[in-house]
Amino acid sequence: MAVKVFFNPASPQEAVRIMYEQPGQGAYLAGGTDLLCSPEWPDFVVNIRGLLATLAQEAGELVIGAAATISRIAAWQALSEADDGLMQSCARGFASEQIRNMATVGGNLASAVPSADFATPLLALEAQCVIQAPEGQRTIPLEGFFAGPHQSVLDRELLLKIRLPLPSAGVRTEFLKIGRNPGDIATINVATLLELECDKIQKARIALGAVAPTPIRAYAAEEFLAGKPASDENIQRAADLAREAVQPISDQRASADYRRQMSMVLTRRALQRCLGRNQ
Incomplete structure:
Protein backbone atom coordinates (compact mmCIF):
# COMPACT_ATOMS: atom_id res chain seq x y z
CA MET A 1 0.00 0.00 0.00
CA ALA A 2 1.41 3.39 -1.01
CA VAL A 3 1.69 6.44 1.25
CA LYS A 4 -1.01 8.88 0.22
CA VAL A 5 0.44 12.09 1.69
CA PHE A 6 3.99 12.57 3.00
CA PHE A 7 5.13 15.55 5.09
CA ASN A 8 8.75 16.43 5.80
CA PRO A 9 8.65 19.06 8.58
CA ALA A 10 11.60 21.24 9.54
CA SER A 11 11.02 21.05 13.31
CA PRO A 12 9.22 18.97 15.95
CA GLN A 13 6.80 21.85 16.47
CA GLU A 14 5.88 21.82 12.77
CA ALA A 15 5.49 18.03 12.88
CA VAL A 16 2.98 18.26 15.72
CA ARG A 17 1.13 21.13 14.07
CA ILE A 18 0.71 19.06 10.90
CA MET A 19 -0.49 16.08 12.89
CA TYR A 20 -3.19 18.14 14.60
CA GLU A 21 -4.28 20.23 11.61
CA GLN A 22 -4.27 17.63 8.84
CA PRO A 23 -7.60 15.76 8.44
CA GLY A 24 -7.62 11.98 8.69
CA GLN A 25 -5.44 9.52 10.55
CA GLY A 26 -1.74 10.29 10.58
CA ALA A 27 1.44 8.59 11.75
CA TYR A 28 4.92 9.77 12.63
CA LEU A 29 7.64 8.02 10.64
CA ALA A 30 11.08 7.40 12.13
CA GLY A 31 12.28 3.84 11.50
CA GLY A 32 9.01 2.63 10.01
CA THR A 33 9.45 -0.99 11.08
CA ASP A 34 6.04 -1.10 12.78
CA LEU A 35 4.33 1.02 10.13
CA LEU A 36 5.48 -1.20 7.28
CA CYS A 37 3.92 -4.22 9.00
CA SER A 38 0.62 -2.50 9.71
CA PRO A 39 -2.41 -3.97 7.87
CA GLU A 40 -3.94 -0.49 7.63
CA TRP A 41 -1.85 2.47 6.54
CA PRO A 42 -2.56 6.02 7.71
CA ASP A 43 -3.97 8.79 5.55
CA PHE A 44 -0.73 10.75 5.89
CA VAL A 45 2.79 10.33 7.26
CA VAL A 46 4.97 12.90 9.05
CA ASN A 47 8.69 12.20 8.72
CA ILE A 48 10.68 12.88 11.92
CA ARG A 49 13.74 10.71 11.35
CA GLY A 50 16.12 13.57 10.74
CA LEU A 51 14.81 15.67 13.62
CA LEU A 52 15.21 13.55 16.75
CA ALA A 53 18.24 11.30 16.30
CA THR A 54 20.60 13.05 18.73
CA LEU A 166 23.29 9.17 35.40
CA PRO A 167 23.36 6.12 37.71
CA SER A 168 25.70 6.06 40.67
CA ALA A 169 29.25 4.90 40.03
CA GLY A 170 29.58 1.14 40.32
CA VAL A 171 25.92 0.41 39.62
CA ARG A 172 25.26 -3.16 38.49
CA THR A 173 22.63 -4.05 35.92
CA GLU A 174 21.27 -6.99 33.96
CA PHE A 175 18.80 -7.49 31.10
CA LEU A 176 17.34 -10.93 30.37
CA LYS A 177 14.80 -11.97 27.79
CA ILE A 178 13.04 -15.15 26.76
CA GLY A 179 11.67 -15.47 23.22
CA ARG A 180 10.79 -18.32 20.93
CA ASN A 181 13.92 -17.58 18.86
CA PRO A 182 16.89 -15.22 19.25
CA GLY A 183 15.75 -11.70 18.42
CA ASP A 184 12.06 -12.63 18.61
CA ILE A 185 9.40 -10.61 20.41
CA ALA A 186 9.79 -11.20 24.14
CA THR A 187 7.75 -13.86 25.86
CA ILE A 188 9.04 -12.13 29.00
CA ASN A 189 11.87 -9.69 29.67
CA VAL A 190 13.39 -8.39 32.88
CA ALA A 191 15.77 -5.55 33.70
CA THR A 192 17.39 -5.12 37.10
CA LEU A 193 19.62 -2.49 38.69
CA LEU A 194 21.42 -2.67 42.04
CA GLU A 195 23.45 -0.14 43.98
CA LEU A 196 25.60 -1.84 46.62
CA GLU A 197 27.61 -0.73 49.62
CA CYS A 198 29.59 -3.28 51.64
CA ASP A 199 27.47 -6.17 50.35
CA LYS A 200 24.30 -4.36 51.35
CA ILE A 201 21.75 -3.33 48.73
CA GLN A 202 21.20 0.43 48.90
CA LYS A 203 18.86 0.65 45.92
CA ALA A 204 17.08 -1.86 43.68
CA ARG A 205 15.11 -1.41 40.49
CA ILE A 206 13.24 -4.31 38.88
CA ALA A 207 11.19 -3.96 35.68
CA LEU A 208 9.31 -6.67 33.78
CA GLY A 209 7.75 -6.80 30.33
CA ALA A 210 5.14 -9.00 28.62
CA VAL A 211 3.64 -9.98 31.97
CA ALA A 212 0.97 -7.28 32.42
CA PRO A 213 -1.08 -4.87 30.28
CA THR A 214 1.93 -2.54 30.32
CA PRO A 215 5.62 -2.90 31.23
CA ILE A 216 5.83 -2.64 35.03
CA ARG A 217 8.12 -1.99 37.97
CA ALA A 218 8.06 -4.52 40.82
CA TYR A 219 7.85 -1.89 43.55
CA ALA A 220 7.27 -4.27 46.47
CA ALA A 221 10.35 -6.28 45.51
CA GLU A 222 12.44 -3.10 45.19
CA GLU A 223 11.33 -1.83 48.58
CA PHE A 224 12.00 -5.20 50.19
CA LEU A 225 15.62 -5.26 48.99
CA ALA A 226 16.50 -1.69 49.97
CA GLY A 227 18.89 -1.71 52.92
CA LYS A 228 19.15 -5.50 53.13
CA PRO A 229 22.17 -7.79 52.73
CA ALA A 230 22.60 -9.24 49.25
CA SER A 231 21.91 -12.78 50.44
CA ASP A 232 20.44 -15.58 48.36
CA GLU A 233 17.43 -15.65 50.69
CA ASN A 234 16.69 -11.97 50.15
CA ILE A 235 17.13 -12.30 46.40
CA GLN A 236 14.69 -15.20 46.36
CA ARG A 237 12.13 -13.26 48.39
CA ALA A 238 12.40 -10.32 45.99
CA ALA A 239 11.90 -12.67 43.05
CA ASP A 240 8.80 -14.09 44.73
CA LEU A 241 7.45 -10.56 45.19
CA ALA A 242 8.09 -9.84 41.51
CA ARG A 243 6.04 -12.89 40.62
CA GLU A 244 3.19 -11.58 42.77
CA ALA A 245 3.27 -8.24 40.91
CA VAL A 246 2.60 -9.62 37.43
CA GLN A 247 -0.75 -10.02 35.64
CA PRO A 248 0.08 -12.15 32.62
CA ILE A 249 -2.19 -13.49 29.90
CA SER A 250 -2.03 -16.66 27.83
CA ASP A 251 -1.37 -16.20 24.13
CA GLN A 252 0.38 -17.90 21.22
CA ARG A 253 3.79 -17.36 22.84
CA ALA A 254 3.22 -18.68 26.35
CA SER A 255 0.65 -19.45 28.99
CA ALA A 256 -0.07 -17.11 31.88
CA ASP A 257 1.25 -19.73 34.32
CA TYR A 258 4.55 -19.98 32.43
CA ARG A 259 4.99 -16.21 32.39
CA ARG A 260 4.18 -15.96 36.08
CA GLN A 261 6.73 -18.60 37.02
CA MET A 262 9.40 -17.22 34.70
CA SER A 263 8.90 -13.76 36.19
CA MET A 264 10.30 -15.18 39.40
CA VAL A 265 13.04 -17.18 37.69
CA LEU A 266 14.32 -14.34 35.49
CA THR A 267 14.16 -11.80 38.29
CA ARG A 268 16.19 -14.04 40.57
CA ARG A 269 18.67 -14.82 37.80
CA ALA A 270 19.09 -11.16 36.83
CA LEU A 271 19.62 -10.06 40.44
CA GLN A 272 22.15 -12.82 41.04
CA ARG A 273 24.04 -11.82 37.91
CA CYS A 274 24.11 -8.22 39.14
CA LEU A 275 25.90 -9.65 42.16
CA GLY A 276 28.36 -11.60 40.01
CA ARG A 277 26.76 -14.94 40.77
CA ASN A 278 26.18 -17.09 37.69
CA GLN A 279 22.67 -18.49 37.50
Whole structure:
Protein backbone atom coordinates (compact mmCIF):
# COMPACT_ATOMS: atom_id res chain seq x y z
CA MET A 1 0.00 0.00 0.00
CA ALA A 2 1.41 3.39 -1.01
CA VAL A 3 1.69 6.44 1.25
CA LYS A 4 -1.01 8.88 0.22
CA VAL A 5 0.44 12.09 1.69
CA PHE A 6 3.99 12.57 3.00
CA PHE A 7 5.13 15.55 5.09
CA ASN A 8 8.75 16.43 5.80
CA PRO A 9 8.65 19.06 8.58
CA ALA A 10 11.60 21.24 9.54
CA SER A 11 11.02 21.05 13.31
CA PRO A 12 9.22 18.97 15.95
CA GLN A 13 6.80 21.85 16.47
CA GLU A 14 5.88 21.82 12.77
CA ALA A 15 5.49 18.03 12.88
CA VAL A 16 2.98 18.26 15.72
CA ARG A 17 1.13 21.13 14.07
CA ILE A 18 0.71 19.06 10.90
CA MET A 19 -0.49 16.08 12.89
CA TYR A 20 -3.19 18.14 14.60
CA GLU A 21 -4.28 20.23 11.61
CA GLN A 22 -4.27 17.63 8.84
CA PRO A 23 -7.60 15.76 8.44
CA GLY A 24 -7.62 11.98 8.69
CA GLN A 25 -5.44 9.52 10.55
CA GLY A 26 -1.74 10.29 10.58
CA ALA A 27 1.44 8.59 11.75
CA TYR A 28 4.92 9.77 12.63
CA LEU A 29 7.64 8.02 10.64
CA ALA A 30 11.08 7.40 12.13
CA GLY A 31 12.28 3.84 11.50
CA GLY A 32 9.01 2.63 10.01
CA THR A 33 9.45 -0.99 11.08
CA ASP A 34 6.04 -1.10 12.78
CA LEU A 35 4.33 1.02 10.13
CA LEU A 36 5.48 -1.20 7.28
CA CYS A 37 3.92 -4.22 9.00
CA SER A 38 0.62 -2.50 9.71
CA PRO A 39 -2.41 -3.97 7.87
CA GLU A 40 -3.94 -0.49 7.63
CA TRP A 41 -1.85 2.47 6.54
CA PRO A 42 -2.56 6.02 7.71
CA ASP A 43 -3.97 8.79 5.55
CA PHE A 44 -0.73 10.75 5.89
CA VAL A 45 2.79 10.33 7.26
CA VAL A 46 4.97 12.90 9.05
CA ASN A 47 8.69 12.20 8.72
CA ILE A 48 10.68 12.88 11.92
CA ARG A 49 13.74 10.71 11.35
CA GLY A 50 16.12 13.57 10.74
CA LEU A 51 14.81 15.67 13.62
CA LEU A 52 15.21 13.55 16.75
CA ALA A 53 18.24 11.30 16.30
CA THR A 54 20.60 13.05 18.73
CA LEU A 55 22.52 11.21 21.44
CA ALA A 56 24.05 13.49 24.05
CA GLN A 57 25.61 13.55 27.50
CA GLU A 58 24.57 16.61 29.48
CA ALA A 59 25.05 17.66 33.09
CA GLY A 60 24.03 14.70 35.21
CA GLU A 61 22.11 12.88 32.51
CA LEU A 62 22.14 11.14 29.15
CA VAL A 63 19.70 12.15 26.42
CA ILE A 64 18.39 9.78 23.74
CA GLY A 65 16.55 11.31 20.79
CA ALA A 66 13.37 9.39 20.03
CA ALA A 67 14.55 8.70 16.46
CA ALA A 68 17.92 7.27 17.51
CA THR A 69 18.27 3.79 16.05
CA ILE A 70 18.84 0.64 18.06
CA SER A 71 22.22 0.16 16.36
CA ARG A 72 23.41 3.53 17.61
CA ILE A 73 22.34 2.65 21.16
CA ALA A 74 24.34 -0.58 20.93
CA ALA A 75 27.43 1.40 19.89
CA TRP A 76 27.14 4.36 22.32
CA GLN A 77 30.07 3.87 24.67
CA ALA A 78 29.15 6.65 27.12
CA LEU A 79 25.80 5.01 27.76
CA SER A 80 27.32 1.56 28.19
CA GLU A 81 29.84 2.87 30.71
CA ALA A 82 27.16 4.71 32.69
CA ASP A 83 24.54 1.95 32.92
CA ASP A 84 26.87 -1.07 33.17
CA GLY A 85 25.89 -2.19 29.66
CA LEU A 86 22.15 -2.49 30.37
CA MET A 87 20.85 -0.73 27.26
CA GLN A 88 23.60 -2.20 25.09
CA SER A 89 22.62 -5.71 26.18
CA CYS A 90 19.01 -5.00 25.26
CA ALA A 91 19.98 -3.48 21.91
CA ARG A 92 22.24 -6.33 20.84
CA GLY A 93 19.45 -8.87 21.32
CA PHE A 94 16.83 -6.77 19.55
CA ALA A 95 15.44 -8.39 16.38
CA SER A 96 17.89 -8.64 13.44
CA GLU A 97 20.76 -6.40 12.38
CA GLN A 98 18.71 -4.99 9.50
CA ILE A 99 15.88 -4.01 11.84
CA ARG A 100 18.30 -2.60 14.45
CA ASN A 101 19.62 -0.29 11.73
CA MET A 102 16.10 1.09 11.12
CA ALA A 103 14.07 0.72 14.31
CA THR A 104 14.20 3.49 16.91
CA VAL A 105 14.02 3.64 20.69
CA GLY A 106 11.14 6.11 20.55
CA GLY A 107 9.19 3.89 18.20
CA ASN A 108 9.67 0.91 20.48
CA LEU A 109 8.21 2.91 23.38
CA ALA A 110 5.47 4.66 21.41
CA SER A 111 4.14 1.32 20.14
CA ALA A 112 3.22 0.69 23.79
CA VAL A 113 3.26 -3.07 23.44
CA PRO A 114 3.61 -4.86 26.80
CA SER A 115 6.66 -6.73 25.47
CA ALA A 116 8.58 -3.66 24.26
CA ASP A 117 12.23 -4.53 24.92
CA PHE A 118 13.48 -1.05 25.76
CA ALA A 119 10.69 -0.29 28.20
CA THR A 120 12.15 -2.48 30.95
CA PRO A 121 15.75 -1.18 30.99
CA LEU A 122 14.49 2.39 30.71
CA LEU A 123 12.08 1.82 33.61
CA ALA A 124 14.96 0.43 35.68
CA LEU A 125 17.00 3.53 34.80
CA GLU A 126 14.10 5.80 35.86
CA ALA A 127 13.80 7.44 32.46
CA GLN A 128 11.88 10.65 31.79
CA CYS A 129 9.96 11.21 28.54
CA VAL A 130 9.95 14.65 26.90
CA ILE A 131 6.81 15.15 24.81
CA GLN A 132 6.00 17.85 22.26
CA ALA A 133 2.39 19.04 22.42
CA PRO A 134 0.79 21.90 20.42
CA GLU A 135 1.09 24.21 23.42
CA GLY A 136 4.70 23.28 24.23
CA GLN A 137 6.79 20.55 25.84
CA ARG A 138 6.11 18.47 28.95
CA THR A 139 8.13 15.84 30.77
CA ILE A 140 6.70 12.76 32.46
CA PRO A 141 8.28 9.66 34.06
CA LEU A 142 8.25 6.60 31.84
CA GLU A 143 6.04 4.83 34.39
CA GLY A 144 3.28 7.27 33.45
CA PHE A 145 3.75 6.93 29.68
CA PHE A 146 1.96 3.61 29.14
CA ALA A 147 -1.85 3.52 29.40
CA GLY A 148 -2.59 -0.06 28.31
CA PRO A 149 -1.79 -2.54 25.53
CA HIS A 150 -0.88 -0.46 22.45
CA GLN A 151 -1.94 2.68 24.33
CA SER A 152 0.16 5.56 25.64
CA VAL A 153 -0.53 9.06 26.91
CA LEU A 154 0.31 10.41 23.45
CA ASP A 155 -2.66 11.60 21.42
CA ARG A 156 -1.20 13.22 18.34
CA GLU A 157 1.68 14.47 20.43
CA LEU A 158 5.28 13.54 19.65
CA LEU A 159 7.80 11.79 21.88
CA LEU A 160 10.91 13.95 21.50
CA LYS A 161 13.54 12.33 23.69
CA ILE A 162 14.27 10.21 26.72
CA ARG A 163 16.31 11.63 29.59
CA LEU A 164 18.28 9.26 31.81
CA PRO A 165 19.73 10.41 35.12
CA LEU A 166 23.29 9.17 35.40
CA PRO A 167 23.36 6.12 37.71
CA SER A 168 25.70 6.06 40.67
CA ALA A 169 29.25 4.90 40.03
CA GLY A 170 29.58 1.14 40.32
CA VAL A 171 25.92 0.41 39.62
CA ARG A 172 25.26 -3.16 38.49
CA THR A 173 22.63 -4.05 35.92
CA GLU A 174 21.27 -6.99 33.96
CA PHE A 175 18.80 -7.49 31.10
CA LEU A 176 17.34 -10.93 30.37
CA LYS A 177 14.80 -11.97 27.79
CA ILE A 178 13.04 -15.15 26.76
CA GLY A 179 11.67 -15.47 23.22
CA ARG A 180 10.79 -18.32 20.93
CA ASN A 181 13.92 -17.58 18.86
CA PRO A 182 16.89 -15.22 19.25
CA GLY A 183 15.75 -11.70 18.42
CA ASP A 184 12.06 -12.63 18.61
CA ILE A 185 9.40 -10.61 20.41
CA ALA A 186 9.79 -11.20 24.14
CA THR A 187 7.75 -13.86 25.86
CA ILE A 188 9.04 -12.13 29.00
CA ASN A 189 11.87 -9.69 29.67
CA VAL A 190 13.39 -8.39 32.88
CA ALA A 191 15.77 -5.55 33.70
CA THR A 192 17.39 -5.12 37.10
CA LEU A 193 19.62 -2.49 38.69
CA LEU A 194 21.42 -2.67 42.04
CA GLU A 195 23.45 -0.14 43.98
CA LEU A 196 25.60 -1.84 46.62
CA GLU A 197 27.61 -0.73 49.62
CA CYS A 198 29.59 -3.28 51.64
CA ASP A 199 27.47 -6.17 50.35
CA LYS A 200 24.30 -4.36 51.35
CA ILE A 201 21.75 -3.33 48.73
CA GLN A 202 21.20 0.43 48.90
CA LYS A 203 18.86 0.65 45.92
CA ALA A 204 17.08 -1.86 43.68
CA ARG A 205 15.11 -1.41 40.49
CA ILE A 206 13.24 -4.31 38.88
CA ALA A 207 11.19 -3.96 35.68
CA LEU A 208 9.31 -6.67 33.78
CA GLY A 209 7.75 -6.80 30.33
CA ALA A 210 5.14 -9.00 28.62
CA VAL A 211 3.64 -9.98 31.97
CA ALA A 212 0.97 -7.28 32.42
CA PRO A 213 -1.08 -4.87 30.28
CA THR A 214 1.93 -2.54 30.32
CA PRO A 215 5.62 -2.90 31.23
CA ILE A 216 5.83 -2.64 35.03
CA ARG A 217 8.12 -1.99 37.97
CA ALA A 218 8.06 -4.52 40.82
CA TYR A 219 7.85 -1.89 43.55
CA ALA A 220 7.27 -4.27 46.47
CA ALA A 221 10.35 -6.28 45.51
CA GLU A 222 12.44 -3.10 45.19
CA GLU A 223 11.33 -1.83 48.58
CA PHE A 224 12.00 -5.20 50.19
CA LEU A 225 15.62 -5.26 48.99
CA ALA A 226 16.50 -1.69 49.97
CA GLY A 227 18.89 -1.71 52.92
CA LYS A 228 19.15 -5.50 53.13
CA PRO A 229 22.17 -7.79 52.73
CA ALA A 230 22.60 -9.24 49.25
CA SER A 231 21.91 -12.78 50.44
CA ASP A 232 20.44 -15.58 48.36
CA GLU A 233 17.43 -15.65 50.69
CA ASN A 234 16.69 -11.97 50.15
CA ILE A 235 17.13 -12.30 46.40
CA GLN A 236 14.69 -15.20 46.36
CA ARG A 237 12.13 -13.26 48.39
CA ALA A 238 12.40 -10.32 45.99
CA ALA A 239 11.90 -12.67 43.05
CA ASP A 240 8.80 -14.09 44.73
CA LEU A 241 7.45 -10.56 45.19
CA ALA A 242 8.09 -9.84 41.51
CA ARG A 243 6.04 -12.89 40.62
CA GLU A 244 3.19 -11.58 42.77
CA ALA A 245 3.27 -8.24 40.91
CA VAL A 246 2.60 -9.62 37.43
CA GLN A 247 -0.75 -10.02 35.64
CA PRO A 248 0.08 -12.15 32.62
CA ILE A 249 -2.19 -13.49 29.90
CA SER A 250 -2.03 -16.66 27.83
CA ASP A 251 -1.37 -16.20 24.13
CA GLN A 252 0.38 -17.90 21.22
CA ARG A 253 3.79 -17.36 22.84
CA ALA A 254 3.22 -18.68 26.35
CA SER A 255 0.65 -19.45 28.99
CA ALA A 256 -0.07 -17.11 31.88
CA ASP A 257 1.25 -19.73 34.32
CA TYR A 258 4.55 -19.98 32.43
CA ARG A 259 4.99 -16.21 32.39
CA ARG A 260 4.18 -15.96 36.08
CA GLN A 261 6.73 -18.60 37.02
CA MET A 262 9.40 -17.22 34.70
CA SER A 263 8.90 -13.76 36.19
CA MET A 264 10.30 -15.18 39.40
CA VAL A 265 13.04 -17.18 37.69
CA LEU A 266 14.32 -14.34 35.49
CA THR A 267 14.16 -11.80 38.29
CA ARG A 268 16.19 -14.04 40.57
CA ARG A 269 18.67 -14.82 37.80
CA ALA A 270 19.09 -11.16 36.83
CA LEU A 271 19.62 -10.06 40.44
CA GLN A 272 22.15 -12.82 41.04
CA ARG A 273 24.04 -11.82 37.91
CA CYS A 274 24.11 -8.22 39.14
CA LEU A 275 25.90 -9.65 42.16
CA GLY A 276 28.36 -11.60 40.01
CA ARG A 277 26.76 -14.94 40.77
CA ASN A 278 26.18 -17.09 37.69
CA GLN A 279 22.67 -18.49 37.50
